[in-house]
Amino acid sequence: MKRFTQIILSFVLIVMLTGCTDRLNLEDATLSLMVGIDLNEKNELLFYMTSPVFSREAKEKTEEYGVRASSTRESRMGFDEIVTALTVSGKIQLIVLGKRLLQHPDWFRLLDVVFRDAKFTVNARMVMLDGSLNELFEYKPKDKPRLALHLTKLIDTANKRNLTVKTRAQEFHRQMFEKGMTPHISELKKTKHAVRVMGTALLTKKGVYAGLIEPRDTVLLQMLLHGKQGEISITLPVKGPTDQNPIIKDRVSFFIKGVKKKVKTTYRDGTFHFDVQVSLRVSISERLFPFNMEKDYKKLEQMIAKQFHKDYAQLIKKCQEAKTDPFGFGLYARAYEYKEWKKVQDDWPAAFAKATVQIKPEVSIKGNGVVK
Amino acid sequence: MKKYAYYELSVIQYILLIHGTQVGIGVLTIPRELAEQAGTDGWISLFIGWAAAVLVSLVTTNMMKRYPDKTIIDIFHLLLGKYLGKVATILMAMYFAIASIVFIANTTAIINVWILSQTPAYIIVALFAIPAYMVVQGGMRVIGRYSELVFYLTLWMPLVLATALKDAHWLHLLPLIKEGWMPILTASQTTILSFLGFEMAYFVYPFLQKKQYASIGIVVANTLTLLVYLYITIICFAFFCPDEIVEYVWPTLNLWKVIEYRFLERIDIIFLAFYLFILSTTALPYLYFTVFSTSQLFNSRDHRKHLWVLLTLITVMAWVYTPSFIDLKKMTQTWSYAGLIFAYLLPLLAWGPIWLSKRAGGKEA
Known part of the structure; x- marks a missing residue:
């Protein structure tokens, strides 16, 4: 009798485990690797994202889209309308911010979802782009891996030689909240033939762009x-x-x-x-x-x-x-x-x-x- | 003659059972709670809480020593008579029931926020209930062994957590005692409550094999708990800036989220899944002592039927009503007050009469 109860209980346990409604099959997920936030000329918020496509039939191996939305979470709806599967925010490697956006104080509130939603990764690198995000997300270099992976590598290696800082979202959160310091993130620029690390972007306490520290000075900053x-x-x-x-x-x-x-x-x-x-x-x-x-x-x-x-x-x-x-x-x-x-x-x-x-x-x- | 001889516990099991009960959800929230009240000096309050807990634990063991083969319920019956004794037992059972329910509700809420955001709470509770039944039905000895096993299984956690130290800013901890002692004393209210769990001694004492180690054992258990809290709190204080840490509901989990390896991201999920074991070492003793009290109330020696009913009730409750985060806070508050009475006040009040009665009554007990 005891054995019987145990078998029944284990059976129920195993059957119910698969019943978790949070299950998401990999083929139903669109893993966004890089997201971007920018402003257009009319001061409307634009959200960008790029994700790899795992399909033998697809010729291009990444997809990238931009949508107009009023918040980061709302933009997910826009993405879900067009991308192949459900956008998943747990694997984001880079959060790219347009220079136009960084001219407005308190834009940091847009990142609320990053810290509030436990599914969001907090290890994405924070990057500022000097230029329009549209150009960056459309960029498909022939001699480089997928753009998001290429940029991740670019920042990580540039940081290894101390040409730019590597500020992850969690660290950025700390720098925003810490009263005794101001935040600083990597700065990139899209040139004609490549994406280039420009150095470190200085931000004020409210997150407004305040200047660039060139790579050779970034080394000094990093040493301190x-x-x-x-x-x-x-x-x-x-x-x-x-x-x-x-x-x-x-x-x-x-x-x-x-x-x-x-x-x-x-x-x-x-x-x-x-x-x-x-x-x-x-x-x-x-x-x-x-x-x-x-x-x-x-x-x-x-x-x-x-x-x-x-x-x-x-x-x-x-x-x-x-x-x-x-x-x-x-x-x-x-x-x-x-x-x-x-x-x-x-x-x-x-x-x-x-x-x-x-x-x-x-x-x-x-x-x-x-x-x- | 010994009523509980069959279930005897070793000293290690005694220590780890009490320690396991103490370390629960507190680890996830205590850095924030301390920072809210005392800033980065909060870790000093832990010592005050520890001292209070050790003091009361010693009083409790001393009290239990008078009747080495009796749990608190037997003592109630002996001292207060049949009817008052029953009332006291019901109150005790209610306290443990509240503790278990609040604890399970909190755990479910955390799982719902961090891992399974779309899964309804009652499924999670039901999934907890099944293994909980399997362990608790085995009684004291199985729970003691379980606590010991879980302790060994989770020893890797502090080591992995130490990798977060490379981004630590030790300057956060300076200056020491920045606002005077007042905030530190205020914060020690929180820490006193986070040592709740030593009240297990009421029940565990008669099961202990070598009673001469009871006092030492409970001090070791409290000290282990202090070390766990101290480690977590200081790492969190050094990692998060003082203005930021109060923003997080469960700072410890945010800390795990940052740790990343080349081959593995989101360690917080793995940690939390493993942490369920640690949480279970709090929930299971509380569940057990709830049904232990009720089965004593009905003079039945088999606690399994009561356990079955209790777990079903909790699952049905979760199905009917899922508490919101505000309700959870209120429920936790209720538990804290009840804990203050049952764990801290009760031994202090009862110790005197028990000591006196023993003196007057001579050896008849």
Whole structure:
């Protein structure tokens, strides 16, 4: 009798498991890999998406559509009307935002569904496109894999060499909510023959586009944010003791082997002061001017440090002028000067614009390559 | 002579049964609840909650020590007489029934939001009910073994969760005690409730084989729970920014959502499916003690019929009425208050009389 009940119960369990109404067969799903949001000239919201097509008969292996809608979820209805199967948002790799959209504050609310709907992935990379999204989604390069996969790879690898940031949706959410920093996302541009990584787009606290940090400055930003991550290669101009050569400039390139950052936060005379000690361990990979390394390596270290100091000062000034703090200095202000922070926390970028930031790089050359 | 000798529990099972009952839905919500009240200092409140729970647990074990072979229900009957004892038993059964129902409703709601958004709640409840019946019908010993097994099965979770640490911002935790001690004390109300589950000692104590380890065991169980909460809370605080974490209803699940491997995405789904095991180690003891109380009430030694009725009732209830998220919050609140009375107040109030009666009554019990 007992055995019998157990068999009956197990049977019921197994039969009911397939009864879950959430089942979705793969052939009924259209996996959107990249979605885009943009504004047209009449300030209407446009939503784009592209998804792979798994069919032997289809000649093109992707489908892409754009619809006009008032919200992200509403746009799904529009997509379901035209795409092969049911749009599924769990596999999105990229969320592309048009530059026109980013000129309007509070567009972030459009992404509410990303965080509210548990089925949405929060690991999509946030990207800004300088140009019209239409052009990007229509783009079908012959020498590249499917566009969405190509762009994902492009951003991931560019990020590995620190040419752009990789801000996933979850991280972007944090940056939007964190009072002590402003968000920053990757910036792309569709040129005639390719899609190009332009660097890092700076956004204000409300998400409005505030400027571009070029790849070579993004490297500096990334070093402050994450220390050594991926591969960091830097080429700097230094004043070498050379004759003037019109073609070959005085450049030295090196890998960064290690970064150590120490921030001292103080508040005096009505402003915040951040003294950032950055110790860099570098290994020279290219030197375009003659130099006696064995004798004068200290001198080269100082020259590099000086150049770093100059570049950092410029970058920070640029960010301060744009009323942004992509470095997250506000976190330090909160951690070490909580009383003063409380007064300015609701408008940290303005307080940061007035703050004094001193970056003091310390360079030590650990390697010189395989030639002298 | 021993009434419950057949079902004896080992010390490990005793610890993990109590620990399993304590760790439930709280793990998913506690980082937010603490952040709402005390910001990133909330983790300090956990220690206060732990201290309170340990104190009361020790009082409880001390109380149970007076009657080593009796559950709380037998003690009620002994001390309060036949009729008052019955009333106390009914109240006890109601408390456990409320706990089980609220717990199952909460679990179902989470599954409905995160995994099966289109499936009706009663199907999920029915799917829970079948394995629940299979485990609970085996009685105390099976539940104890089940809790132990689940504990070992879920040991990988903290390791995987540690991968989220690479994006942690430890600066969030500074400065310590930013707004003074008041918010920390307020938040400890929440933490005291999240240690609910040690009241299992009322029933589990007589089943314990080596009674000399009862006090140590319950302290270990509470401390294990503290470690779980502390780990989750600190990771969440370091990962999410303090202004953001209050936005999430279940921050712990959002944390799992971020973890991604080349070959595997959406670990939160897998985690949640596995977490159902942990949730079941809370639900099953509560279910068991509900039917244990009621079957004692009717003087029947077989709790299985009561269990069958209870589970059917819960499933039918889910079919008739699915609570909204606001109702759930209210229900959870009710459970919390009831827990405050049954787990915290009861031992503190009962300890004195029991101690005295034992003194006066000598050895007749």
